[in-house]
Amino acid sequence: MSAVNENNLEGVSETVLTLRKVVVNESEPLARRFRALFSLKYLACLQPPSEDTLPAIEAIAAAFSSKSALLKHELAYCLGQTRNPDAVAFLQQVLKDKEEDVMCRHEAAEALGALGYEDSLEILKALKDDENEPEVIRETCDIAVDRIVWENSEARKAEKLKPSDFTSIDPAPPMPLEAAEPSIPELEKTLLDTKLPLFQRYRAMFALRDLASPPDLPTAVQAVDALAKGLKDPSALFRHEVAFVFGQLCHPASVPSLTECLSNQEEAGMVRHEAAEALGSLGDVEGVEDTLKKFLNDPEQVVRDSIIVALDMAEFEKNGEMEYALVPDSGAPAAVSA
Secondary structure, eight states: OOOOOTTOOTTOOHHHHHHHHHHHOTTSOHHHHHHHHHHHHHHHTOSSOOTTHHHHHHHHHHGGGOSOHHHHHHHHHHHHTSOOGGGHHHHHHHHHOTTSOHHHHHHHHHHHHHHTOGGGHHHHHHHHTOTTSOHHHHHHHHHHHHHHHHHTSHHHHHOOOOOOSOOOOOSSOOOOOOSSOOOHHHHHHHHHOTTSOHHHHHHHHHHHHHTTOSTTSTTHHHHHHHHHGGGGOSOHHHHHHHHHHHHHHOOGGGHHHHHHHHHOTTSOHHHHHHHHHHHHTTTTSTTHHHHHHTTTTOSSHHHHHHHHHHHHHHHHHHHTOSOSOOOTTTOOOOOOOO
8 A cells, every 4th residue: 555665665675675575564463563654653763864764664664564553553653753754655545545444543533643744734734524434543633733733833942841751742742841830630531522622731741651660760650640640531542542651651550441441342442452452561460461351252353352462561561672673684672772
């Protein structure tokens, strides 16, 4: 589906070629493909770019031909983290493809918002107003538009943001620092107010995240409890983002809420998948692995796939490995920045 030229790999490093072969190979175990993807993400995100950066972006995009919705969703996320305009065309193509899995299209829209380039506004605005599009696509495009507008605004330059423990480019920035830092009850009120724009509510979400890290911060448990209430929101998109944030935080206080979310067979697949992967990041917490194993034969494919990856992540957490990635020569974990 992509414009990646499979025949023009001359000059591409052996590292990228090896990782590319793994990530595009449908016969490879899914967990191994994920580890290869995160190694490619490291190369794709290098600033300043290296000679491996564009080939890594193209290698990631080449895997959009996969049958795995979970993998393709993660490909889009990784491209959105690159800060690189070369990723835009691949993501726009995924988003425009009405035959593509909705979860993948959603992630492509979110990734375009993360990249922040104004030339994505036309397609995002068109889809956010298209009543024929699924709600999750319209909502994601709405947030992505607001993020791009914010990214390129004078208001952004004037804002002071609290330094974060997280290097990810998020769908929305945290709330700006004011004279007095918002209290957790105030942030919770904004988080849960369904009358507010999603972008504003997301800003409260990421502000709460930053008040929950590191885990021993005095505000951490209260912030986690506030975020957990968002898992009852009417928007599946919103619930999925809360679960993603819990995966970033790796706070044990989130385990009960994530377990409840994963266990709910009526919950949307995109939410349960995110809950599974979040639990995988908490793999060193007692009982989490046993919980995940209960869903290895879940009726929903994206949940089953997420459990496989989550259990691999849990093993990684227990072993104290530095990063969830591959060293091409050995298949062992690589010490690279996420």
